[in-house]
Amino acid sequence: MNPLAHxxxxxAPILLxxxxxxxxxxxxxxxxxxxxxxxxxxxxxxxxxxxEKGFFSAEGISVQVAGVFKxxxxxxxxxxxxxxDLGYVGQAPATAAALNNVxxxxxxxxxxxxxxSIVIDKESNAASIADLAGMxxxxxxxxxxxxxLLRRAVARNGIGIERLTIIVLKPPEMLQALSQKQIQxxxxxxxxxxxxxLNGTGKILMQSKxxxxxxxxxxxxxxxxxxxxQTDTIAKIRAxxxxxxxxxxxxxxxxxxxGVSYTGMPRDTVAAALSRIIFTxxxxxxxxxxFVAFLKELRYIQSHAPEKKLAEILxx
Amino acid sequence: xxxxxxxxxFLFPVGLLILWQLCSVLGILPRSVIPSPVHIIAALYELxxxxxxxxxxxxxxxxxxxxxxxxxxxxxxxVGVPLGILCGWSRTVRDMLTPIIETLRPIPPLAWIPLxxxxxxxxxxxxxxxxxxxxxxxxxxxxISGVVSVEPILINAxxxxxxxxxxxxxxxxxxxxxxxxxxxxRIGLGIGWMTLVAAEFTGVKSGYGxxxxxxxxxxxQRPDLVLAGMAVIGLTGFLLDCIVxxxxxxxxxxxx
Numbered sequence: 001m002n003p004l005a006h007x008x009x010x011x012a013p014i015l016l017x018x019x020x021x022x023x024x025x026x027x028x029x030x031x032x033x034x035x036x037x038x039x040x041x042x043x044x045x046x047x048x049x050x051x052e053k054g055f056f057s058a059e060g061i062s063v064q065v066a067g068v069f070k071x072x073x074x075x076x077x078x079x080x081x082x083x084x085d086l087g088y089v090g091q092a093p094a095t096a097a098a099l100n101n102v103x104x105x106x107x108x109x110x111x112x113x114x115x116x117s118i119v120i121d122k123e124s125n126a127a128s129i130a131d132l133a134g135m136x137x138x139x140x141x142x143x144x145x146x147x148x149l150l151r152r153a154v155a156r157n158g159i160g161i162e163r164l165t166i167i168v169l170k171p172p173e174m175l176q177a178l179s180q181k182q183i184q185x186x187x188x189x190x191x192x193x194x195x196x197x198l199n200g201t202g203k204i205l206m207q208s209k210x211x212x213x214x215x216x217x218x219x220x221x222x223x224x225x226x227x228x229x230q231t232d233t234i235a236k237i238r239a240x241x242x243x244x245x246x247x248x249x250x251x252x253x254x255x256x257x258x259g260v261s262y263t264g265m266p267r268d269t270v271a272a273a274l275s276r277i278i279f280t281x282x283x284x285x286x287x288x289x290x291f292v293a294f295l296k297e298l299r300y301i302q303s304h305a306p307e308k309k310l311a312e313i314l315x316x
Numbered sequence: 317x318x319x320x321x322x323x324x325x326f327l328f329p330v331g332l333l334i335l336w337q338l339c340s341v342l343g344i345l346p347r348s349v350i351p352s353p354v355h356i357i358a359a360l361y362e363l364x365x366x367x368x369x370x371x372x373x374x375x376x377x378x379x380x381x382x383x384x385x386x387x388x389x390x391x392x393x394x395v396g397v398p399l400g401i402l403c404g405w406s407r408t409v410r411d412m413l414t415p416i417i418e419t420l421r422p423i424p425p426l427a428w429i430p431l432x433x434x435x436x437x438x439x440x441x442x443x444x445x446x447x448x449x450x451x452x453x454x455x456x457x458x459x460i461s462g463v464v465s466v467e468p469i470l471i472n473a474x475x476x477x478x479x480x481x482x483x484x485x486x487x488x489x490x491x492x493x494x495x496x497x498x499x500x501x502r503i504g505l506g507i508g509w510m511t512l513v514a515a516e517f518t519g520v521k522s523g524y525g526x527x528x529x530x531x532x533x534x535x536x537q538r539p540d541l542v543l544a545g546m547a548v549i550g551l552t553g554f555l556l557d558c559i560v561x562x563x564x565x566x567x568x569x570x571x572x
């Protein structure tokens with residue numbers, strides 16, 4: 001046997017096994033809906049509540065947690081590879097993924113509005129956004145909702161974003177950097193502002209609702225395939241999600257307990273964080289369009305007609 | 317390298333790129349999952365012209381990353397090579413340090429990030445520390461292995477001829493270990509580049525760095541820009557490896 005034939009002879013069975021494993025992992029197990037959400041993100045409380053209170057199963061759908069992610073972009077990559085059917089994720093990574101054709105998805109419901117804050121060092125004398133000029137301010141990433149909020153706040157106060165030193169840090173690291181005076185401020189989603197406030201590291205300079213009232217934050221997404229093939233399942237998922245949002249609004253104490261059990265954070269932190277988040281299933285098309293315009297302005301999206309593409313991904 | 321070998325080294329990668337492009341054109345590889353070589357070249361142009369984040373161009377990202385890798389690598393080489401020689405030379409030192417080295421070695425540099433920020437803050441020092449961790453162990457272990465593997469018969473022959481410990485060290489041990497030291501330096505440099513993305517996870521004050529640029533491309537969901545960044549890291553690493561090989565060939569001229 002020549003060396004090439006020998007190589008192929010030995011490699012073929014391995015490749016066959018690998019391909020079988022990969023193809024099996026891509027398929028939905030039975031009729032289970034594969035769910036993904038972000039770790040320790042209180043914005044995704046409706047997911048935790050729907051699982052804990054059995055709202056998905058009450059609708060007759062079987063949801064399996066297929067992935068808990070550290071960040072939205074990874075969750076969207078999982079959607080792109082076909083490993084997820086349903087996801088709780090930030091509107092920013094979901095919009096970028098859909099408009100850059102990384103994942104074929106549909107927004108089937110809003111998850112929450114607001115719920116981010118600008119936090120400054122507890123000893124800082126800054127009293128307004130204008131005082132951030134010259135400071136090092138951390139954001140969780142470029143083209144995130146927090147990036148957008150900070151830019152909007154800064155522009156409204158008449159200072160250019162270039163007057164700030166922008167540093168990209170993941171929220172858990174922001175707290176540490178603030179306590180070490182490596183940064184003077186940060187903008188992040190809950191529960192990180194609440195954590196900074198309650199552990200005495202920082203204080204809230206401005207809540208996101210003061211920058212953009214009722215701004216969108218996280219969305220519930222599904223694959224386009226699921227939307228096209230199983231409209232009844234989508235209706236059931238929306239009903240379960242809607243019920244979870246209503247439950248949180250009507251039973252704050254129980255919602256806090258579920259938040260505590262899923263994040264492992266102290267009760268006071270979870271309670272403070274939840275007081276700044278609005279849970280709703282209603283998508284606001286205008287806000288979604290506004291965010292797309294922001295991404296377009298920064299030339300972060302490749303779609304030539306992003307508004308048209310957005311209209312396609314908003315599931316009616 | 318003979319003309320035939322050079323041709324082979326050039327033609328095979330080019331052939332692969334053509335095949336990749338063909339698969340993309342035929343739709344076998346979807347652009348959203350694996351962008352084609354042409355799209356990656358277009359992305360490279362975009363990074364050079366517009367930058368990512370916008371205004372932060374590729375050449376500046378390269379410069380800052382080179383600086384970080386150079387600092388981490390130099391530090392690792394300046395600690396790893398002498399310590400490796402010492403460990404190889406003295407069994408006592410080797411016995412004392414082996415448990416510590418072997419415990420620390422498997423810890424991935426990514427796991428050190430929270431501590432790096434805590435100890436060194438955000439910026440060049442913490443990034444240097446993370447890259448140092450990546451480079452250090454291959455340099456150290458290859459140096460130890462190089463010193464230990466010097467034939468005892470050579471040392472004994474030198475001793476019989478009346479060589480002092482200093483002479484044995486300088487004229488037998490060090491030249492004998494040099495090939496392994498260079499191998500360690502080359503592996504260390506490669507791993508240094510591999511840890512760059514993790515290092516630039518520690519927060520980049522300057523707003524520049526190839527790892528930082530790749531993470532931004534990830535945030536905006538642009539696989540073409542991610543691959544373009546990866547290609548730049550790969551090519552820069554390859555070029556640096558060629559430079560180290562040149563130094564190696566010069567230092568080991570005595571072998572031929």
